[in-house]
Amino acid sequence: MKTIITYGTFDLFHVGHVKLLARLKNLGDRLVIGLSTDEFNSEKSKTTIIKYADREEILLSCKYVDAVFPETCWEQKRQDIIREKADVFAIGDDWAGKFDSLEDIVDVVYLPRTQNISTTNIKSVMSKI
């Protein structure tokens, strides 16, 4: 059983998220996600539209996702990887290099983001309606 672990806010779930999750699941057999809590998003200077419980329900409805747990701080990844027995840590390449320090316990992979879609873009379009 090859486990892939990733993290994110996944606000206003969109096709860029779906394409990433599909590629992540294709790297192994089990995909687990550390989902940023509303409080942690404030620390990330992100204002989420969709609250944690609904973002969690949306992710769990996605066929690529096997489990979701709360991401409450930057420092929890190492213990999460050990708890989940993750083989691969993978995330979009907007984070390239940021998590290389985890390479002693997991394969670290950065995948290209999907172009021309982002939660920020969706929010700006919505604000003009």
Ligand code: C2G
């Ligand atoms: N993503 C993507 N293509 C897009 C938009 C997002 O591949 N068009 C990817 C991001 O690279 C990330 C994941 O989808 O891997 C979730 O994106 P966000 O919700 O923006 O996650 P972020 O706020 O970057 O949180 O500790 C790590 C952080 O929690 C990551």
